[in-house]
Amino acid sequence: MKKIRVVIAKPGLDGHDRGAKVIARALRDAGMEVIYTGLRQTPEQIVAAALQEDADAIGLSILSGAHMHICPRVMQLLKEKGLDDVIVVIGGIIPDVDIPKLKAAGVKGIFLPGTPMQSIIDFINSNVRPRAEAV
Amino acid sequence: MKTVTAETDKQRWQREVLEPGLKQAPERPGSFTTISGRPIDRLATPEDLEHFDYSRDLNNPGEFPYTRGIHPGGYRGKLWTMRQFAGFGTPEETNERYKTLLQAGGTGLSVAFDLPTLMGRDPDHELSLGETGKCGVSIVSLADMERLFEGIDLAGITTSMTINSPAPMIFAMYLVVAEKQGADWKKLSGTIQNDILKEFIAQKEYIFPPRESMRLITDIFSFCMKEVPKWNTISVSGYHIREAGSTSLQELAFTLRDGIEYVQYGIDAGLDVDAFAPQISFFFNSHSDFFEEIAKFRAARKIWAEVMRDRFGAKNERSWKLRFHTQTAGVSLTAQQPYNNVVRTALQALAAVLGGTNSLHTNSLDEALALPTAEAATLALRTQQIIASESGVINMVDPLGGSYFLEKLTLDMERGAKEYFDTIDRMGGMVEAIEQGYPQKEIAEASYRFQQAVERREKIIVGVNDYVQEDEPPYPILYIDDTAAERQLERLADLKQTRDNDRVRQSLEALRRAARGTENTMHPLLECVRAYATVGEMCDALREVWGEYAEVPLI
Numbered sequence: 001m002k003k004i005r006v007v008i009a010k011p012g013l014d015g016h017d018r019g020a021k022v023i024a025r026a027l028r029d030a031g032m033e034v035i036y037t038g039l040r041q042t043p044e045q046i047v048a049a050a051l052q053e054d055a056d057a058i059g060l061s062i063l064s065g066a067h068m069h070i071c072p073r074v075m076q077l078l079k080e081k082g083l084d085d086v087i088v089v090i091g092g093i094i095p096d097v098d099i100p101k102l103k104a105a106g107v108k109g110i111f112l113p114g115t116p117m118q119s120i121i122d123f124i125n126s127n128v129r130p131r132a133e134a135v
Numbered sequence: 136m137k138t139v140t141a142e143t144d145k146q147r148w149q150r151e152v153l154e155p156g157l158k159q160a161p162e163r164p165g166s167f168t169t170i171s172g173r174p175i176d177r178l179a180t181p182e183d184l185e186h187f188d189y190s191r192d193l194n195n196p197g198e199f200p201y202t203r204g205i206h207p208g209g210y211r212g213k214l215w216t217m218r219q220f221a222g223f224g225t226p227e228e229t230n231e232r233y234k235t236l237l238q239a240g241g242t243g244l245s246v247a248f249d250l251p252t253l254m255g256r257d258p259d260h261e262l263s264l265g266e267t268g269k270c271g272v273s274i275v276s277l278a279d280m281e282r283l284f285e286g287i288d289l290a291g292i293t294t295s296m297t298i299n300s301p302a303p304m305i306f307a308m309y310l311v312v313a314e315k316q317g318a319d320w321k322k323l324s325g326t327i328q329n330d331i332l333k334e335f336i337a338q339k340e341y342i343f344p345p346r347e348s349m350r351l352i353t354d355i356f357s358f359c360m361k362e363v364p365k366w367n368t369i370s371v372s373g374y375h376i377r378e379a380g381s382t383s384l385q386e387l388a389f390t391l392r393d394g395i396e397y398v399q400y401g402i403d404a405g406l407d408v409d410a411f412a413p414q415i416s417f418f419f420n421s422h423s424d425f426f427e428e429i430a431k432f433r434a435a436r437k438i439w440a441e442v443m444r445d446r447f448g449a450k451n452e453r454s455w456k457l458r459f460h461t462q463t464a465g466v467s468l469t470a471q472q473p474y475n476n477v478v479r480t481a482l483q484a485l486a487a488v489l490g491g492t493n494s495l496h497t498n499s500l501d502e503a504l505a506l507p508t509a510e511a512a513t514l515a516l517r518t519q520q521i522i523a524s525e526s527g528v529i530n531m532v533d534p535l536g537g538s539y540f541l542e543k544l545t546l547d548m549e550r551g552a553k554e555y556f557d558t559i560d561r562m563g564g565m566v567e568a569i570e571q572g573y574p575q576k577e578i579a580e581a582s583y584r585f586q587q588a589v590e591r592r593e594k595i596i597v598g599v600n601d602y603v604q605e606d607e608p609p610y611p612i613l614y615i616d617d618t619a620a621e622r623q624l625e626r627l628a629d630l631k632q633t634r635d636n637d638r639v640r641q642s643l644e645a646l647r648r649a650a651r652g653t654e655n656t657m658h659p660l661l662e663c664v665r666a667y668a669t670v671g672e673m674c675d676a677l678r679e680v681w682g683e684y685a686e687v688p689l690i
Contacts, residue, residue, distance in 0.1 A: 008690075013250035013266050015339025018379050018466075021579050022586045024690040038688030039339055040262060064250055065615060069265025093470075095505060095614055113470040113503045114599040117590055 209532030222247030255674025268619030380582020432490025
């Protein structure tokens with residue numbers, strides 16, 4: 001069975017990478033191929049990484065409050081590159097009022113502080129698996 | 136030949152009293168460890184302190200090695216400074232919050248800058264998209280700094296500024312605002328964080344490569360020795376190391392080893408250790424494991440006193456004394472059941488006070504959700520005031536001194552930190568250890584281990600993996616929209632029209648020249664600031680000369 005490929009990225013200027021690194025390791029330990037882009041990636045760089053790495057999913061970690069600028073831009077670029085089937089999940093400090101807007105922009109999963117790692121693994125497995133198997 | 140050793144009193148107690156007792160009432164399953172994973176024995180007795188020596192290991196408050204505190208009178212004279220970190224949106228909005236905190240009895244200011252400012256980018260840079268004014272206050276030029284401190288007398292207050300890579304630029308702005316208020320630089324008191332090593336290790340807000348960054352720091356040491364002698368030139372910080380997931384011991388060891396690196400670079404730059412070391416201060420986290428944290432603070436003072444006297448040969452007692460600020464652990468706060476965070480913060484604040492902190496920030500209950508509302512920030516300050524006024528812990532200096540458990544933990548922390556020092560010394564120093572990714576990897580390991588322990592419910596977080604409550608009511612947060620960003624963008628455009636752009640160009644060129652050569656960068660920076668050059672322009676001038684640091688992403 002093909003391994004799920006996930007790009008974990010930290011967009012924006014925020015350098016708090018604890019969450020991104022912990023999730024990257026948890027996904028890798030759960031059997032996924034994880035590509036961690038490192039810090040301060042622009043939406044363009046993130047989408048280019050997803051394209052180059054043939055990613056099934058993108059995980060964005062944002063704690064700075066810039067999510068309403070970054071996420072819609074990532075979604076738009078994915079569409080432009082024909083990568084609409086790549087699922088996007090985000091983790092971080094996201095005010096409740098922004099959640100419906102992010103979902104409307106096409107973000108599949110939003111994980112707030114305190115989410116068990118297993119829930120994120122399960123979410124990616126169940127949302128990506130059908131696509132990976134169809135290939 | 137077999138030697139028979141006599142049974143100790145503790146062993147006798149275990150055999151005669153404990154074991155029968157455990158048969159009746161067994162201990163709960165699982166291991167007894169601190170939040171950092173350190174195993175804890177059930178009882179400490181004088182046997183655990185067999186080689187303990189009061190005057191060597193503790194001594195009285197105000198006496199070397201200051202384990203019991205640097206002030207002989209503890210908090211009976213001056214309380215710790217209640218310094219609440221705050222900043223958001225435009226300088227005017229933050230100025231208003233400062234006035235609220237000062238009216239509520241806060242005794243010092245602490246500036247939180249937004250990410251573009253921290254990263255040396257102007258609001259019109261591509262990477263500033265959505266970031267201006269979000270995590271802190273946006274400061275673009277001297278004009279913003281004047282707005283930030285409008286109506287606040289800089290000679291009459293102490294200000295702490297959490298700024299690292301652009302510390303020299305922001306500090307220069309502060310000095311020019313003071314100058315315009317007519318304040319004497321020699322009387323100014325406050326702190327710039329200016330700790331770049333922990334940025335490479337943990338918080339990752341670096342701009343320039345390590346060695347050039349260290350040069351900016353020694354330039355500040357040298358400038359302040361003469362010009363701003365009461366200023367804390369650096370706040371060597373464990374806070375961010377801990378927030379990034381380190382253990383308590385790693386926080387202690389890496390922070391103090393960073394301190395050693397700064398002192399060594401200062402000496403290597405030709406400065407007299409006793410002329411700049413008294414201006415070095417520290418900043419620790421106070422996390423949830425009560426005794427481990429208190430032991431950490433006490434061990435820190437002891438280790439630093441010995442390092443300064445014995446490793447560096449400092450003669451001035453002020454060089455030996457470790458002064459520190461503490462912030463309660465933001466990372467321990469939960470988005471679930473946010474009112475629980477008030478209790479966590481109170482316990483962490485109490486640990487900091489019992490550990491002898493010189494200044495304290497208590498986090499607001501909504502920290503895991505957003506920047507604090509004014510109500511939440513006031514409650515956080517009240518938490519400190521209740522400890523100071525009602526708990527009685529301030530009556531006696533170092534009230535826990537002599538506790539078998541605490542003294543043993545303090546010695547264990549000291550020993551563990553020295554082992555880390557040896558490892559880092561063998562690598563050639565902290566800059567070299569960072570270049571090899573050593574502290575970064577140690578912290579990532581510890582952070583993953585902790586997360587796994589939470590996942591397996593070996594460590595319980597109330598409201599998160601136990602005592603969970605479904606359908607929590609929403610908590611009202613401070614929502615920061617884009618009006619501050621729009622305002623700052625307009626102002627930046629205006630500034631570029633109205634200032635003397637020739638003067639800006641010339642001052643930036645002088646800064647580049649200083650960066651290429653050996654002239655102290657603070658002098659040309661002050662000129663750039665007076666010409667209203669922006670933070671982004673000043674940092675770009677140095678980027679052109681020194682380049683930018685990029686870390687290799689590791690997981």
